[in-house]
Amino acid sequence: MKEFELINRYFTGRGVTRRDVDVGIGDDCALVNVPDNCQLAITTDTLVEGVHFFADIPPRALGHRALAVNLSDLAAMGAEPTWVSLGLTLPKIDPEWLEEFTEGMHEIAEYFNVQIIGGDTTQGPLTITICAKGTVPKGKALTRSGANVGDWIYVTGNLGDAALAIESRKNNWPLSESDAASALKKFHYPSPRVAAGQALRGIASSAIDISDGLLADLSHILRRSDVTAQIHADKVPMSDALRHSIPQDQALKLALAYGDDYELLYTVSQDNKLIMESKLHQYGVEPICIGQIQPGNDDIELLYDNQPWLLPESGFEHFS
Amino acid sequence: MKEFELINRYFTGRGVTRRDVDVGIGDDCALVNVPDNCQLAITTDTLVEGVHFFADIPPRALGHRALAVNLSDLAAMGAEPTWVSLGLTLPKIDPEWLEEFTEGMHEIAEYFNVQIIGGDTTQGPLTITICAKGTVPKGKALTRSGANVGDWIYVTGNLGDAALAIESRKNNWPLSESDAASALKKFHYPSPRVAAGQALRGIASSAIDISDGLLADLSHILRRSDVTAQIHADKVPMSDALRHSIPQDQALKLALAYGDDYELLYTVSQDNKLIMESKLHQYGVEPICIGQIQPGNDDIELLYDNQPWLLPESGFEHFS
Numbered sequence A, B: 001m002k003e004f005e006l007i008n009r010y011f012t013g014r015g016v017t018r019r020d021v022d023v024g025i026g027d028d029c030a031l032v033n034v035p036d037n038c039q040l041a042i043t044t045d046t047l048v049e050g051v052h053f054f055a056d057i058p059p060r061a062l063g064h065r066a067l068a069v070n071l072s073d074l075a076a077m078g079a080e081p082t083w084v085s086l087g088l089t090l091p092k093i094d095p096e097w098l099e100e101f102t103e104g105m106h107e108i109a110e111y112f113n114v115q116i117i118g119g120d121t122t123q124g125p126l127t128i129t130i131c132a133k134g135t136v137p138k139g140k141a142l143t144r145s146g147a148n149v150g151d152w153i154y155v156t157g158n159l160g161d162a163a164l165a166i167e168s169r170k171n172n173w174p175l176s177e178s179d180a181a182s183a184l185k186k187f188h189y190p191s192p193r194v195a196a197g198q199a200l201r202g203i204a205s206s207a208i209d210i211s212d213g214l215l216a217d218l219s220h221i222l223r224r225s226d227v228t229a230q231i232h233a234d235k236v237p238m239s240d241a242l243r244h245s246i247p248q249d250q251a252l253k254l255a256l257a258y259g260d261d262y263e264l265l266y267t268v269s270q271d272n273k274l275i276m277e278s279k280l281h282q283y284g285v286e287p288i289c290i291g292q293i294q295p296g297n298d299d300i301e302l303l304y305d306n307q308p309w310l311l312p313e314s315g316f317e318h319f320s
Helices: A003-010 A061-074 A095-111 A161-170 A177-188 A194-199 A214-225 A238-247 A250-256 A268-281 B003-010 B059-076 B095-111 B161-168 B177-188 B194-199 B214-225 B241-244 B248-257 B269-282
Strands: A019-025 A031-032 A040-049 A080-090 A115-123 A127-137 A152-155 A204-208 A228-232 A264-266 A288-294 A301-304 B022-024 B031-032 B038-048 B080-090 B113-122 B126-137 B152-155 B204-209 B228-232 B264-268 B288-294 B301-304
Touching: A003 A095, A031 A115, A031 B080, A040 A061, A040 B126, A040 B248, A061 A080, A061 A095, A061 A127, A061 A177, A061 A194, A061 A204, A080 A095, A080 A194, A080 B038, A080 B126, A095 A115, A127 B038, A127 B080, A127 B126, A152 A268, A152 B152, A161 A177, A161 A238, A161 A250, A177 A238, A194 A268, A204 A214, A204 A268, A204 B228, A214 A228, A214 A250, A214 A264, A238 A250, A250 A264, A264 A268, A288 B264, A301 B264, B003 B095, B003 B113, B003 B126, B059 B080, B059 B095, B059 B126, B059 B177, B059 B194, B059 B204, B080 B095, B080 B194, B095 B113, B161 B177, B161 B241, B161 B248, B194 B269, B204 B214, B204 B269, B214 B228, B214 B248, B214 B264, B241 B248, B264 B269
Parallel strands: A040 B113, A080 A115, A115 B038, A228 A301, B080 B113, B228 B301
Antiparallel strands: A019 A031, A031 B038, A040 A127, A040 B031, A080 A127, A152 A264, A152 A288, A204 A264, A228 A288, B022 B031, B038 B126, B080 B126, B152 B264, B152 B288, B204 B264, B228 B288
16 A cells, blocks of 8 residues: 555545645645634654553554543643644554554544644654644643642542553553453543643643653643642542552552653642632533642652652653 | 753754744643734654665754755745654664754754744654644645646756665665765755745645655646646756766656655746746746646656657655
8 A cells, every 4th residue: 555545545534624724634734724813732742662552552542542642732731622743654554453543543533623634654663743733812821830839739630540551561460350441441542631621721820731740740840830849649539440459659659650641730829729620520520639839949748648758759751 | 861851952942932932842832823814834744764764864964854854845835934843753862963963953943944842752763753834824825736737847956866865875876976975965955945935825826845756746736636747858957966877767767756856846827937937036946847737637748859758667655
């Protein structure tokens, strides 16, 4: 199959067609329209076989996940996802694999009304680079730099399940079948918090998505906002699967320092606390308060049952 | 070196800073502003080691070339390049290599006033995926679909030099040192025809950049415009290096069917011929007429000295 046929078969005319796209797949560039009152938000994430996923990942999950991790970055800015470009490097053309991979990608694209507007398919080691674009009303984007002393620190859901999926496999942890399945589902099919991110516009003071681990991602907010934080480890939400599969200190390590969950981490002032909770409840999200922003630039202060508590590991780094 | 340090050292605060960028590298997304009267043009190209370049390519050339091939797609739409996102997958962190690679990329970015607004660095086989963005006044973009019967077919410069660099190496062709150097320079440091592309807005009826080979890229225009073409092979411009290095039929094959030159191929009506030539001369570009659009959807008719002429090979395909 030639590149041209591949694109025709798996992309052209499939998936979402947005009215703000004048030229989609099939020309030198796509041509799209950004509303006059909006800024354009742009993010890029790469997934490499053997680094970001196991070689035997179901291709449908890979298609979903590759797009989901990018949409999560748009969610963290409060942006509305609109268009994506796909750089797809494949070792060989396997029609069954491609059918499943593109189906997984088209499914989540349809759910979020995102159009695949172009890309490049090349031959080489399996690598997926997506550049996702979205729009956000001017001046309303959530950034990492707005956290203020006294702001409350929230997350949008359970942490550590994706980590459980990966580490239980690497270390042969004896998980029950249902726990293993629920953890793996969280790793394979993360749900980017797109609606929550948009609901937090004008309400949260800062936000980030948890891709590298709660503590690592929180430290990005703290550095950019020139503050520090106190975190109650015992408040960090974890699934039942994580709680009863492994010892508590191990579970907390995964929840605090591992990443790959794609929940949002954000800060909100005392004044906006109630309106934020009510807004998120409208979207079926239960926001969990896990700590508070503090003055200074020391390390994050970790507490458990209000007592100082230590966690040795840092978040996942691609080069370490 | 961790990912965070790598980005800080080679990207943050280096290169172009544009006033239309509100948030650049360092948040979940970049935030940029598209002028109200403009459309956004978006393109993506991936370069894979061993497929698109030899492993021993100078890193500075690779940095230049990776960005140049993307800017060439923007040029073919008549867009003004503005922002790029970089997906960089590296087998290891080699500071010397990275210094050269990023220098090559920053140099061409500065020349075209393009800001690197974000990206992702990951570990894996050397792969570079760039998503380049640009702006074009609404309704003024050049596409592949506007060629009309009777329009003249032009290219912006010599073809086949990049092909000569690659094939002479693969096949041990005995090139003179200066011919080999000039061909290699064209392959390593292509000059995207950004100014020419913008000059052709409102004047050319269709355009494409020659990445897959003159005939392959012309066929994209013909298919989208529902026409065919007559091409005078003897009019196709070739460098002296290409003309006197290899037999004429071999040289023509490289010039017509190989690609990697990143000149523009475009069509223009009889009415716009003079104004087009004068406009391009202002930018130091000598447009060369190589044929004419014909009715029908037959294969491209190739002539040499006005006699029917055959070329067996098709353009480069990533999967064949």
